[in-house]
Amino acid sequence: MLSIIEQIKQGQLWDFHGGIHPEENKTISNQAAIQQAGIPSQLVLPLKQHIGGKGDILVSVGDVVLKGQPLTQGNIAMCVPVHAPTSGRITAIEPRTVAHPSGLTDLCIVIESDGEDRWIEDRTPFDDFSSVDPIDLIERIRQSGISGMGGAGFPTSRKIQSGIGKAEMLIINAAECEPYITADDRLMREHAEEIIDGIKILQHILTPKVCIIAIEDNKPEAVKALNQAVTDHDNIIIRVIPTKYPSGGSRQLTKIITGQEVPANGRSTDIGVIVQNVGTVFAIKRAICDAEPLIERIVTLTGNSMSTPGNLWVRLGTCIDYLMELVGYKADKKHPRIIMGGSLMGFTLPHQQVPITKITNCIITPDKKELPLYNHEMACIRCSSCADACPTSLLPQQLYWYSKSEDYDKCNEYNLADCIECGACAYVCPSEIPLVQYYRQAKSEIYSRKQDALAAERAKLRFEEKNARLERDKLERENKFKQAAENRRKEMKTESKGGDDAIAAAIARAKAKQAEAAKSETSVPDNSEMAKLREERKQQARERKAKLAEETTATDSDKSDKKDAVAAAIARAKARKAAQAEEKTETPVISEENNQNTEESADPKKAAVAAAIARAKARKAAQAEEKTETPVTSEENNQNTEESADPKKAAVAAAIARAKARKAALAEEKTETPVTSEENNQNTEESADPKKAAVAAAIARAKARKAAQENNKKEE
The missing domain is CATH 2.40.50 (OB fold (Dihydrolipoamide Acetyltransferase, E2P))
Incomplete structure (x- = not known):
């Protein structure tokens, strides 16, 4: 590095690739001194x-x-x-x-x-900055809101801090290479001493081996003013460099002064060089020595559409329309344009209510002849003029295709991040392609995607850290439980005599509890109260069944008694009818029978006995007929066998059998010996009431006896 410094002191310069020589147009605004723009009624501060x-x-x-x-x-x-x-x-x-x-x-x-x-x-300037700690000076610079005023806007305190212990060379960028801009030129002419004081502050903080002020040869008045302000013991070299655009770029200026290339995706501090803009140095002096934060800056107002172009001290936040009134702006009727920045790196404003910021160094209002307005772009003819003019040795044509097709991976592969957006490629393009606009759009999209990826990565890290924390908490709890169990086992060993027996007993109890829990999960628990309730309900059901069986038996017996009375009445009717028939057809009864009948008729008791015997015989005959006429099938036999095994079923079966017998007897009576309606009514009434049936039977016997007596009389 010492050899390079020696070469620099000897006046050695280098050159960078590409670059252009556009028309400067600086004389429009650098002839008059810097004026105060005044205080507008409203300030808008982003x-x-x-x-x-x-x-x-x-x-x-x-x-x-x-x-x-x-x-x-x-x-x-x-x-x-x-x-x-x-x-x-x-x-x-x-x-x-x-x-x-x-x-x-x-x-x-x-x-x-x-x-x-x-x-x-509360304003406390540092009267003797050389006695102040560099860290305090850096903090004052940060609190004063100073950022790079050459166009990039990088925080100055951050750049200075990164150069402590690394920067062996301090380069002050006073090139101001872009056309139309003359703010730094007028600043160096009018405030050269304050700029030198600002450089001394940076030397105190960074302690570089050499400090170089790089200025283009198209600013002879500024070079003269700086030479008058610098002394031999300041360790400051003023180096005049050829006018070439964009020699004011940090990488290009480093190459011109040191002959070294700044690595891709790196900074000049990586090779021991730190670069500061001359306007930034002036703001540092104001912040340290005057306790003034960055609240105003010099802005170049130029262009053929202005009546009085020049450089003004403008308060930050001042809107463009206020400045246009000061310089007598006359808008082009067909193509009115207001450009913020230089003619190559600037951009057209949408309206005049845009405020001045810390990085605004120029406002241009060109007419149609001064800066022609191209309405369309043509197809690329692959002339390679853009690659020849690129100061960073990139391939603008390839970057154009990849940016247009949104192939951002290829853009990164071709080092789009190294593009300084100088506009040299667009300036020389014969197809009038706005290459810088494509590059800016691609850079914005790449930056946005990078931020999204970083946010996703941070979210992933937070999620993983959360899971790790939960896992640690879980392990801590498990270890805590294990330690507690171990302590209990130790206590049991020391307190109990059995020692291992106590532990085995505890383990056995735990296993028994687990087995009981498993059993309770598989089987439904039987509650004693529920068992009692079920037993009571079963007993009630049995009682209801027994009561129902008794009622059924009683009903069947009543029905059988009534039916027996009916059958007896029918049998008596049949007997009477047979007797009458015999009396009419057969021979007269012998004297012995007649005497017997006479005795029976003479004695009512005997007659009643005879009638009862006749009824018994009739019932017996009816039962015999039922047995012969209605044989029981095998199915009924099986049923009867089953019913005999169960008393209740046997009683029901007997009732059914009696009903069937009575039905058969009635059917036989209807077919064999039809009873008159009067007799049917009488029999029905008798069957309905046993007493009436007995009375009817007695009456029938009396009538029979009376008829027999009359027959006997006739025969005699």
């Missing part, structure tokens, strides 16, 4: 004006703020706060259009100025 994250909002709508008061705060390295550019009141915290090629909105703090421009009281 929360994010740098690379990194947004800070936390410290104010609310309606709050009164002072100049230099922090509006946000951040505790991470890639976050710097935003400060109030003037005193006033917070009127809104809402999304507004921000300075970005997408033209989208972002959260902004809107301040209504009170016109007093009052500073905050």
